[in-house]
Amino acid sequence: MIIFFSSVLAVTSISSVLVILILIIDLIINNYPDFEININDKKKITVEGGKPLLVALKEKKIFIPSACGGRGSCGYCKVKIKNLDTPFLPTEIPYLSEEEKKNNVRLSCQIKVKSNLDIEIPESLFSVQQFDTKVVNLVDLTYDIKQVTLEIEGDQKIEFKAGQYIQFEVPPYKLSSESVYRAYSIASNPKDNKKIELEIRLVPNGICTTYVHQYLKVGDKVKINGPYGEFYLRPTDAEIIFIAGGSGMAPIKSILLDMREKGINRKATYFFGAKTTKDLFLIDLMDELMKDMPNFKFIPALSDSNSDPSWKGERGLITEVVDKYVLNGENKEAYLCGSPGMINACISVLTKKGIPIEKIYYDKFA
Amino acid sequence: MNISPIAILFASVFTGNILLSYYLGMCSFLSISSQMKSAVGLGIAVTFVMTITTPLSWLVYYLILVPLNITYLRFIVFIMVIAGIVQILEMIIERFSQTLYYSLGIFLPLITVNCAILGVNLFMIIRQYSFINSIFYGLGSGLGWLLAIILLAAIKQKISKNILPKGVEGAAISLIISGIMAIAFMGFSGIIKIN
Numbered sequence: 254m255i256i257f258f259s260s261v262l263a264v265t266s267i268s269s270v271l272v273i274l275i276l277i278i279d280l281i282i283n284n285y286p287d288f289e290i291n292i293n294d295k296k297k298i299t300v301e302g303g304k305p306l307l308v309a310l311k312e313k314k315i316f317i318p319s320a321c322g323g324r325g326s327c328g329y330c331k332v333k334i335k336n337l338d339t340p341f342l343p344t345e346i347p348y349l350s351e352e353e354k355k356n357n358v359r360l361s362c363q364i365k366v367k368s369n370l371d372i373e374i375p376e377s378l379f380s381v382q383q384f385d386t387k388v389v390n391l392v393d394l395t396y397d398i399k400q401v402t403l404e405i406e407g408d409q410k411i412e413f414k415a416g417q418y419i420q421f422e423v424p425p426y427k428l429s430s431e432s433v434y435r436a437y438s439i440a441s442n443p444k445d446n447k448k449i450e451l452e453i454r455l456v457p458n459g460i461c462t463t464y465v466h467q468y469l470k471v472g473d474k475v476k477i478n479g480p481y482g483e484f485y486l487r488p489t490d491a492e493i494i495f496i497a498g499g500s501g502m503a504p505i506k507s508i509l510l511d512m513r514e515k516g517i518n519r520k521a522t523y524f525f526g527a528k529t530t531k532d533l534f535l536i537d538l539m540d541e542l543m544k545d546m547p548n549f550k551f552i553p554a555l556s557d558s559n560s561d562p563s564w565k566g567e568r569g570l571i572t573e574v575v576d577k578y579v580l581n582g583e584n585k586e587a588y589l590c591g592s593p594g595m596i597n598a599c600i601s602v603l604t605k606k607g608i609p610i611e612k613i614y615y616d617k618f619a
Numbered sequence: 620m621n622i623s624p625i626a627i628l629f630a631s632v633f634t635g636n637i638l639l640s641y642y643l644g645m646c647s648f649l650s651i652s653s654q655m656k657s658a659v660g661l662g663i664a665v666t667f668v669m670t671i672t673t674p675l676s677w678l679v680y681y682l683i684l685v686p687l688n689i690t691y692l693r694f695i696v697f698i699m700v701i702a703g704i705v706q707i708l709e710m711i712i713e714r715f716s717q718t719l720y721y722s723l724g725i726f727l728p729l730i731t732v733n734c735a736i737l738g739v740n741l742f743m744i745i746r747q748y749s750f751i752n753s754i755f756y757g758l759g760s761g762l763g764w765l766l767a768i769i770l771l772a773a774i775k776q777k778i779s780k781n782i783l784p785k786g787v788e789g790a791a792i793s794l795i796i797s798g799i800m801a802i803a804f805m806g807f808s809g810i811i812k813i814n
Contacts, residue, residue: 256689278711
């Protein structure tokens with residue numbers, strides 16, 4: 254009995270001594286002064302030292318895109334740091350190209366602020382803001398895709414280009430002990446700057462998708478920040494090829510609504526891949542758009558050949574359907590949104606048709 | 620036990636090499652040895668942690684565990700000490716030597732689970748070393764580990780361009796190499812005799 258108590262006592266006291274030691278040393282050692290960050294030679298901010306650059310900037314309301322919330326697993330939060338010569342960390346290397354390494358591009362979530370920094374970020378990030386929103390509507394588009402409508406509270410308005418995305422903050426809940434951020438494309442018309450729609454597909458055990466599908470209710474408050482992204486319609490007169498699958502519908506829908514609003518009447522074909530008719534949605538809206546825009550054509554295709562014998566539309570993998578309809582790549586540009594596998598397959602089909610790779614714009618689900 | 624600390628130092632590098640005679644710390648030895656730079660970084664980190672944790676474990680063992688008659692807890696207590704020390708070391712190195720911090724990189728936290736370190740701590744108890752000897756034993760074992768991983772990395776670099784039979788690529792050839800290295804190290808056994 255005595256042995257039992259002395260063991261418990263000894264182990265507890267040794268571990269608490271170690272913990273206290275670590276805390277004291279942490280307090281003494283990680284006590285950095287404030288540092289100055291010079292952004293694009295335009296704006297100077299003072300931040301607390303010792304924090305990751307991503308977090309430090311966020312506290313000063315400068316939002317760098319990051320889909321993983323600072324874990325170093327998405328590689329989005331790239332920032333050019335002009336005066337930092339520490340070697341690239343093992344956690345950074347997989348996300349940086351040779352070109353970026355040469356230009357001192359770093360992952361801002363991995364770099365702790367330990368000196369004055371001189372950084373460069375895309376000018377558009379200055380317009381990124383945080384918004385407090387309220388869920389005003391939740392609709393099941395299919396069995397696994399939910400449409401979430403968020404209304405921006407207060408006087409703020411969101412200005413975005415059709416096709417861009419925002420980051421959705423998931424508060425701590427059963428599946429995660431801290432706030433995490435996930436990126437979702439905006440599906441609504443940019444004209445409405447008080448409301449945005451998102452289309453979110455349930456991923457088994459996905460932290461954000463589970464939250465949206467099983468916990469989110471109308472009336473809940475949601476924090477978002479944005480807009481981000483280079484996925485938007487280029488102002489040319491080329492013929493447009495849209496290709497999407499599943500919730501990849503969202504940015505394309507926003508672009509189409511924007512085109513109708515602005516009366517852009519370029520020739521456009523939208524290939525939408527689904528497994529069965531159960532995975533198809535917004536068909537009525539697409540029909541309406543085809544009526545309003547004579548040059549627009551919507552081509553859904555089912556990949557599961559055994560399902561729905563009454564289906565009269567296209568069948569086969571989306572790449573086969575694209576291959577059949579797109580005869581050549583002359584004066585065409587393509588906008589793709591979907592899984593990395595689908596996008597890579599479509600890129601190889603489109604480049605074979607002669608569309609140059611720089612005319613193919615895409616948004617991969619990370 | 621009356622052994623000269625210098626003898627212990629040399630014995631733990633050559634005749635009783637923790638890696639090549641006891642085969643401890645194999646996992647990182649095999650996986651980090653493909654690049655010389657990383658191998659040296661990890662070797663230095665291991666040496667560092669061994670030199671500090673061995674005498675510290677000595678103190679904890681003889682001043683706390685033995686008087687309380689709870690020596691059976693040494694495994695869990697040593698692991699705690701090692702984890703704590705690694706954590707503290709990481710913070711200190713990060714703050715004061717950026718160069719060392721970046722060259723050790725991810726290896727430092729990985730050392731917590733390197734069995735060679737726990738092994739050295741336990742051998743030190745079994746062999747009833749004195750406090751001074753434990754310092755030299757820790758340092759020597761670390762240097763021995765460093766030497767072994769440098770040798771393996773050098774050999775792997777040398778054979779990296781050779782074509783190997785499919786079946787012995789990767790870990791298999793590393794194990795064969797370390798086996799041969801172990802036999803070579805047996806040649807040192809006459810120099811110093813310590814158990």
